[in-house]
Amino acid sequence: MNLPLYEYSLCIALPLMLFFGAYFLLAPTPDKAIFSNYLRSRRIMGCALLLLAANYAVHFFFEVRLRNVNAAILMNLSTYFLCYWLFSSALTTLLDRFYITRRRLRFHLSAWVLFTLLSGVILLGLPEGAAQRAGLTVMAAWLVGYGLWLARRLILAYRRAVRLFDDTHSDNIGAYIRWMSVFTWWAVIFGVGCGLLTFLPDRYIFLWILSSVPFYIYLYCSYMNYLLLYERVEQALEEELPAEEEPAAASDDPESPDDTPDREARPLHTDLAARLSGWIAADGYLRPGLTIRELADALHTNRTYLSEYIKATGNGSFRDWITDLRMEYAKRHMLRHPELNITEIAEAAGFVSPSHFTRMFKTREGVSPSNWRKLQGEDGPVL
Structure with a gap:
């Protein structure tokens, strides 16, 4: 191992990790109730960063990699597994405040304990040889598969949020959360890479440490920038998500989608088309920040029905339709x-x-x- 290069890389990464983790945990946010979910997400991310910083500190001060390679690999695998869950939970909860439940918490913590125990048996209990290599291959595949599964759930949550915004808002709200998608794909590459680097010869270990520096700088900057946009995104989620759960039968509007589709469908479409034509002629689409709920109120119709009508006649989302008009x-x-x-x-x-x-x-x-x-x-x- 190139010991000076290894130690210098730890000296660079460790202070950054400690600073980012402590900042995420302790830094204040605007004194508004709407930021409580953002604060929870950032604190979870702070815990993940401090956990990784503790891993780096043990490597730096106790030189575990030099004393016992298998113990170092075990520590890394266990740390990564838990951090995968913390990272994905922190980001997913920004889009779904009800994502973290006691049941999910028990499941993932139990999986982490089981993964750590099995990794310990393989690394510390089995003699070096084919059996140990086979066991490590299985654990590495488990770790990568777990990370990809969590990343997939986050990407699906991101895409659902973008579709929701596109279907309900004239402005491109989805652009405010695009960093989550970018970070997720970067995290997949970084996480898998770190897992592989754990098993590389010692002379390459500094790559594992240095690769974390730009990764976490990007994360820190993204969270800081998102603080400026979070309120608008969260307000959009609060306005529209409950609407998807409203029972259609609760609407007294004759155009409610709960009505039989064939019942007077043509007159209803004709009436809505006439009202939309009048609204377009009056240039109602020019108002910034327009939402489909506001348009439905202005046309005295059902929001869900209006959304379906726009998709059927405009060949796109509400945002695409408004953008075309503008x-x-x-x-x-x-x-x-x-x-x-x-x-x-x-x-x-x-x-x-x-x-x-x-x-x-x-x-x-x-x-x-x-x-x-x-x-x-x-x-x-x-x-």
């Missing part, structure tokens, strides 16, 4: 008002920012708004 308005506005710049056009069309408008426009049209206006024969000012 995009067509922006095109008309650019041609009618060449004196307006792109920032003014984006604001008039209801987009949250000029950069978001430009990005969406280029995705749909293949050119920037400024170039599109020039191609239409207009020489309006550009951003």
Whole structure:
């Protein structure tokens, strides 16, 4: 082993882990009830980071890797298994406040104890040889499979949240939680990599330690940035998630989806189409922050029925439908008002920012708004 390189890498990683873990546990959040779930998530993540820091500290101060390789591998496997659960729980609870239950807690803690005991028997109880290697292969496969299973659950929760936001909000709320998806895939690669590095020859161990530095810096920055956006995301979840559980029979609206689908379906669709046409003609879609619940209230109809109607006729989510309407308005506005710049056009069309408008426009049209206006024969000012 290259001992100086190994120790230097621990000196870099350990202080960062201690700082991040302590900050997540102790740093204050805005004094609002809505941030309680964020604080719980961050504290769970802080516990995970401090647990990993304790692992690093034992390696650094007691040189376990040099004294007993099998004991070091056992400590790493046990630590990773528990941290997989803590990491996934911390992130999943940001999207589902009811995710952590006593039953889940008992199940995962029991699995961790069983995994640690079996790993200990294999590493410390079996003599080196084919039997031990086979046992370690099984435990490594268990660890990787467990991590992938937890990652899959988190990705599914993320995708459900994004679909919910797209179906109910005109703004791209899903962009605020995209870091969770990025971090999850990075965590899968990092976690599997760390598991493999545990079994590598000693001279490569410093790679396991140094690889953690950018990983945890990204995590820290993501949590800090999300604090600025969390309130809006949580409000969107609070507004819409209960609505999915409302019994359809509780609605007195004749357009409730609880009605027989064939019963006067055509007149109902025709009536809703007429009301939507009037709303579109009045440019109601230009208001920033519009939600499908607000639109349903304005049209005096059922929110679920309206969502299904938009998906059937608009070939997309509520957000896609609103974006298309705003995009067509922006095109008309650019041609009618060449004196307006792109920032003014984006604001008039209801987009949250000029950069978001430009990005969406280029995705749909293949050119920037400024170039599109020039191609239409207009020489309006550009951003």
